Amino acid sequence: MHPLTDEERAVYEWQMWSPGFGEDGQRRLKNASVLVSRCGGLGSVVAYELAAAGVGRLVLAHAGVVKPSDLNRQLLMTHAWLGRPRVESARRRLLELNPRLDIVAVQENVSEENAAGLVAQADLTVDCAPLFSERFAMNRQSVAQAKPIVECAMYDLEATITTVVPGRTPCLACLHPSEPPQWKREFPVFGAVSGTVGCMAAMEAIKVIAGFGDPLLGRMAQIDLRDMSFRTFDLQRDESCPVCASA
Amino acid sequence: MQVTVRCSGQLRAALETSSLGLDLPAGTTVAEAIAAMADDHGARIRSMLLDDSGAVQRTLVVAVGSAQVTDPTAHSLADGDTLTVLHPISGG
Numbered sequence: 034m035h036p037l038t039d040e041e042r043a044v045y046e047w048q049m050w051s052p053g054f055g056e057d058g059q060r061r062l063k064n065a066s067v068l069v070s071r072c073g074g075l076g077s078v079v080a081y082e083l084a085a086a087g088v089g090r091l092v093l094a095h096a097g098v099v100k101p102s103d104l105n106r107q108l109l110m111t112h113a114w115l116g117r118p119r120v121e122s123a124r125r126r127l128l129e130l131n132p133r134l135d136i137v138a139v140q141e142n143v144s145e146e147n148a149a150g151l152v153a154q155a156d157l158t159v160d161c162a163p164l165f166s167e168r169f170a171m172n173r174q175s176v177a178q179a180k181p182i183v184e185c186a187m188y189d190l191e192a193t194i195t196t197v198v199p200g201r202t203p204c205l206a207c208l209h210p211s212e213p214p215q216w217k218r219e220f221p222v223f224g225a226v227s228g229t230v231g232c233m234a235a236m237e238a239i240k241v242i243a244g245f246g247d248p249l250l251g252r253m254a255q256i257d258l259r260d261m262s263f264r265t266f267d268l269q270r271d272e273s274c275p276v277c278a279s280a
Numbered sequence: 281m282q283v284t285v286r287c288s289g290q291l292r293a294a295l296e297t298s299s300l301g302l303d304l305p306a307g308t309t310v311a312e313a314i315a316a317m318a319d320d321h322g323a324r325i326r327s328m329l330l331d332d333s334g335a336v337q338r339t340l341v342v343a344v345g346s347a348q349v350t351d352p353t354a355h356s357l358a359d360g361d362t363l364t365v366l367h368p369i370s371g372g
């Protein structure tokens with residue numbers, strides 16, 4: 034494991050004061066690789082917070098070019114970058130914050146074809162995809178490769194988040210064994226909502242990598258910013274889950 | 281008995297409320313409560329709650345109190361329970 038440099042100690046000093054984290058936790062972040070897909074309203078903030086916290090390597094998967102309708106929430110995209118690749122805008126913004134960061138920028142969304150290779154490049158995935166087909170592909174590969182995946186999602190002023198550790202917790206397919214028929218890619222969203230759950234998902238990833246705190250293992254948090262309620266539910270594994278029952 | 285149902289996501293948007301009360305006979309199961317809720321509403325909400333066979337949609341995450349219920353036909357509700365129906369969301 035690579036040790037911290039004096040410069041890194043200076044940058045991360047205040048978070049290393051956190052009980053249970055310390056220099057050992059920081060060293061774990063430095064040596065960790067995280068896949069974030071996609072880098073939209075949620076994934077932008079996840080990637081930004083992980084870059085700020087000192088995760089060593091980020092694998093970013095996001096297709097397409099920056100559009101005006103991205104700019105209310107996709108905080109790694111900028112007005113000046115309209116019409117140019119989103120993932121390059123994300124890379125540029127992240128390196129402004131943390132020039133030590135190693136970034137693998139993939140100009141594709143996750144699919145059945147590329148999921149295995151993308152998940153293999155990281156120690157942990159944060160799933161920020163707007164389509165269940167992409168989420169299912171990442172979940173399947175995370176279970177097959179025995180790697181944790183933070184599942185975070187939002188709709189309107191609501192959000193849910195749970196952390197999957199294969200073999201220990203329910204996986205996404207335990208909760209939703211098939212594609213929910215009503216879900217559409219376009220949904221009401223404020224950047225402040227996707228940003229809130231993005232920060233929470235980043236903190237889940239930091240806790241799992243550094244091995245401190247109590248991540249949402251086998252629990253789902255449901256947040257409603259309309260009335261500022263926060264509830265957690267204890268989840269069950271599906272013994273007949275097509276993805277994780279035999280894993 | 282009185283049961284409070286909390287709904288989320290597109291189900292909440294379709295119902296135009298996050299919470300509603302149901303007056304149900306003692307011993308009603310989670311599946312029967314959700315079917316009763318479907319009966320009170322139109323085809324769109326019915327299709328969000330129940331599949332073509334009338335069973336609770338498997339893609340819903342259903343909880344009583346803070347505990348997920350994986351077999352809605354086997355869990356009987358008690359007076360004062362809060363039943364949460366989390367409609368799947370994937371916004372990123």
Ligand SMILES: [Zn+2]
Nearest residue numbers: 204207274277
């Ligand atoms: Zn599973």
